[in-house]
Amino acid sequence: MPKMIRKVFLYRRRWxxxxxxSSVAIFVxxxxxxxxxxxxxQRKSGNDFLRDQGLTVTARLKQxxxxxxxxxKDQVYQFALNGEGEIGKxxxxxxxxxxxxxxxxxxxxxxxxxSKGILVFSVWYDNRKTQPFIRILLLMYRNDPPPSLTxxxxxxxxxxxxxxxxxFYEHNENHHERYGGFVASCIVPREVETMPCSIKVSIKSTxxxxxxxxxxxxxxxxxxxxxxxxxxxxxxxxVPPLHGDISVDRLVEFIxxxxxLGASHFTFYDLAINEEMRKALSxxxxxxxxxxxxxxxxxxxxxxxxxxxxxxSILDCLYRSMRDKSFxxxxxxxxxxxxxxxxNINSLLDEIHKDYHCGHCxxxxxxxxxxxxxxxxxxxxxxxxxxxxxxxxxxxxMTPYWTKCIVDPRKIFEQGIHHISKPLEEFYQAEKVxxxxxxxxxxxxxxxxxxxxxxxxxAKFEVDKTMRRFGEKLTINYKxxxxxxxxxxxxx
Numbered sequence: 173m174p175k176m177i178r179k180v181f182l183y184r185r186r187w188x189x190x191x192x193x194s195s196v197a198i199f200v201x202x203x204x205x206x207x208x209x210x211x212x213x214q215r216k217s218g219n220d221f222l223r224d225q226g227l228t229v230t231a232r233l234k235q236x237x238x239x240x241x242x243x244x245k246d247q248v249y250q251f252a253l254n255g256e257g258e259i260g261k262x263x264x265x266x267x268x269x270x271x272x273x274x275x276x277x278x279x280x281x282x283x284x285x286x287s288k289g290i291l292v293f294s295v296w297y298d299n300r301k302t303q304p305f306i307r308i309l310l311l312m313y314r315n316d317p318p319p320s321l322t323x324x325x326x327x328x329x330x331x332x333x334x335x336x337x338x339x340f341y342e343h344n345e346n347h348h349e350r351y352g353g354f355v356a357s358c359i360v361p362r363e364v365e366t367m368p369c370s371i372k373v374s375i376k377s378t379x380x381x382x383x384x385x386x387x388x389x390x391x392x393x394x395x396x397x398x399x400x401x402x403x404x405x406x407x408x409x410x411v412p413p414l415h416g417d418i419s420v421d422r423l424v425e426f427i428x429x430x431x432x433l434g435a436s437h438f439t440f441y442d443l444a445i446n447e448e449m450r451k452a453l454s455x456x457x458x459x460x461x462x463x464x465x466x467x468x469x470x471x472x473x474x475x476x477x478x479x480x481x482x483x484x485s486i487l488d489c490l491y492r493s494m495r496d497k498s499f500x501x502x503x504x505x506x507x508x509x510x511x512x513x514x515x516n517i518n519s520l521l522d523e524i525h526k527d528y529h530c531g532h533c534x535x536x537x538x539x540x541x542x543x544x545x546x547x548x549x550x551x552x553x554x555x556x557x558x559x560x561x562x563x564x565x566x567x568x569x570m571t572p573y574w575t576k577c578i579v580d581p582r583k584i585f586e587q588g589i590h591h592i593s594k595p596l597e598e599f600y601q602a603e604k605v606x607x608x609x610x611x612x613x614x615x616x617x618x619x620x621x622x623x624x625x626x627x628x629x630x631a632k633f634e635v636d637k638t639m640r641r642f643g644e645k646l647t648i649n650y651k652x653x654x655x656x657x658x659x660x661x662x663x664x
Contacts (some may be wrong), residue, residue, distance in 0.1 A: 272369030272392065281488065282466045286321075286389055287375050289313035289351070291470065293484055295391040296491040297360075297367050300582060300596060306371060306393065308338065308356040309487050311473065314346060323358035324372040324388075334361045335374075343483045343586065344593050350476040353483035355586075368393050396494035398582070407517055407578075408500040409435045410489035412482040413443035413467040418505065420452045420657065421557050426505045427456060428649040429560060432642050433508065434517035435501075439492060441467040441485045451664070455657045463492075479589075486587050493581040499525075501578040502587065506615045508560070509534055509576060510638060513609055517578065520610055530600035531579030531592050535570040536612035539563050543633065558650060559615055560639040567618070568632045576612050577602070613639070 281294040291311040298305045306323050321338040338356040346352025358371075374388040409430055427438060440453060442464055456462035465488075469481060486502055493500040499521060501509055514520040524532065543565035575590050583600050586593040592602040605611075 281394075283311070283468050283470070284389055284391070285470065286310075286373060287319070287377055287387055289316070290319060290321075290375065291473070292373065292389070292391060294394060294488050294491070295371065295373070296394045296396055298396055298491075300396070304360040306358040306360060306368075307491065308358070308373060308391075309484055309491070310354050310356060311351050311469075311477065311481050311484055312340075312354050314342070314350060314352045320376040321356055322374045324374065325361060325364050325368060327363050329365070330363070332363075334363055336361060341586075343487070345478065345483050345588050347478040349478050351473050351481070352477060353481060353487065355487065367395060367397070394491065396491055396582070398495055406436050406497045406499075407434050407521075408437045408439065408489075408493050408497040410486065410493070410500055410502045411438065411440050412485055412502075412504060413441040413469075413480045414445045414449070414505075415443040415480065416445075418445060418449055420448050421654075422505060422559065423449060423452055424650055424653050424657070425558055425560065425646070426508075427461070428653055429508060429642060429646050431461075432516070432645055432649070433510065434519075436461075437497070438462045439489045440464045443467040443469065443480055448661075451661055452657050455653075455660055482589060486589065490579075490581050490584060490587050497581060499578050500581050501576065502589070503576045503612070507536075507576060508613045509578065509610060510613050511610045512638065517610075521578070524603065524605065524609075525580075528599060528601055529580070529603055530583035530595040530597075531577050532603045532605050533575045533577040533591060534605050534610055534612050535607045536574040536576065536614050537566045537570055537607075537636070538618050539566045539613060539615045539636075540618045540633070541615060542617060558643075558646060560613070561643050561646070563615060564635050564637050564639075565633045566613075566636045568634045570607055570611070571614070574612065574614060575604075 283291045283293050286292050289312065293309050293311070296307045296309070298307045308321075308323075312319075318340045321340075322335050323338060325334045325336075327334060336358045338358045341355045341357065343353035343355070360368075370390050370392050372388050372390050374386055376386050430438070438456070438461060440462060442450070442453075450464075453462055453464050457464060467480070467485065473481070489500065489502070499517075501517075503509065509517060511517060511520040514523070521532070541559065541563055543563070573590060577587070577590075577592055579587060579592060583596050584592060584594075585596045595602070
């Protein structure tokens with residue numbers, strides 16, 4: 173009997189050892205699998221990451237597109253903002269890159285066709301969150317499924333190339349047109365140690381014969397990283413694509429008056445302007461006051477997108493301003509954001525701007541040029557040329573649609589034409605400024621068949637001579653600038 177018990181004991185002990193060793197082996201294998209999965213996840217594409225989280229990339233359905241997209245669009249937005257902490261705190265910073273060598277083709281931003289209907293304007297490195305991204309700003313055909321677009325990163329130290337797949341975010345203000353503005357976001361792999369000077373963007377397409385083709389273009393990468401010695405307080409102006417018959421007088425008045433109001437730099441996009449305008453802008457460029465970017469829209473998109481792709485110019489100017497501007501405003505040549513209780517916009521912002529603000533939006537009143545307030549006989553020749561010094565009749569009530577905003581560009585993910593679409597952080601607030609403190613002075617005809625505000629424009633008008641405050645200085649600056657432009661034109 174004892175011999176039988178000993179055999180049973182040894183038999184059970186042997187199986188216990190086998191089970192224990194098997195458990196240890198399974199644990200080791202599972203741990204190795206977990207570590208491998210983590211490494212793979214760091215390299216996977218953005219779309220794969222979304223699918224693992226149970227999310228879907230933006231659906232683009234031809235029927236009831238906006239209602240069906242709303243949920244997935246918000247999910248894509250959350251992915252694009254993947255990261256923790258406040259701006260500038262706790263996120264992975266890459267080493268500052270050395271001065272990048274630019275080819276002639278890469279020197280300035282412009283539309284480049286990655287594929288028919290997919291037009292890239294500019295590419296930016298965005299490290300405002302824990303996870304750095306490459307942001308690709310582009311116009312794209314909206315009714316097709318999102319293309320397979322990838323970013324390739326050259327790792328010089330390891331002589332390897334890493335690739336991540338882009339996730340697309342559609343701008344909120346494409347207005348149901350066939351072409352619209354998008355932001356394509358590529359995760360920057362952890363193996364990338366230095367801010368890239370350029371990246372290769374590739375797209376795969378399949379033709380009717382089911383032949384897969386791949387096209388790649390190399391784009392310069394703009395930096396949004398603000399240098400440590402940057403002086404704060406700079407206030408910039410972003411103007412949408414210029415086109416049509418715009419006079420040099422209006423341009424000079426706009427720039428000189430807006431400078432008096434506090435602006436230090438202007439960004440223009442040249443869609444189709446005359447040679448006189450280009451020469452005038454060139455004069456300001458030599459002084460470092462103006463940047464002019466070519467807005468070379470292909471002809472096949474012209475009547476199939478909202479206002480010449482303005483939303484892409486807004487996004488581009490937003491990213492372009494992050495590096496060296498504290499605030500930036502988005503408005504046209506016939507609009508001025510005017511403080512009523514302060515000397516200029518900078519002193520206004522010093523008082524009203526708080527850390528939790530991402531921007532400030534201003535209501536608008538319309539000054540109708542057909543209702544000149546001053547007789548030409550009582551105006552000097554210089555003031556007669558100045559629209560803001562002779563037109564004083566305005567709508568007595570604010571217009572409900574044409575608000576304009578001044579924002580801190582580093583706190584904005586998506587900026588709209590008349591509002592702040594999405595702050596970078598949920599806790600940031602967009603302030604609606606009391607129109608008795610500041611407002612937009614908009615110089616245009618009220619009775620415009622294209623306007624959405626006919627009811628308010630038919631309201632009562634009243635006299636408002638606020639702009640007289642700036643008249644003397646504006647007249648002097650306008651004359652100096654005009655003479656300099658005329659002198660340069662005569663010498664060329």
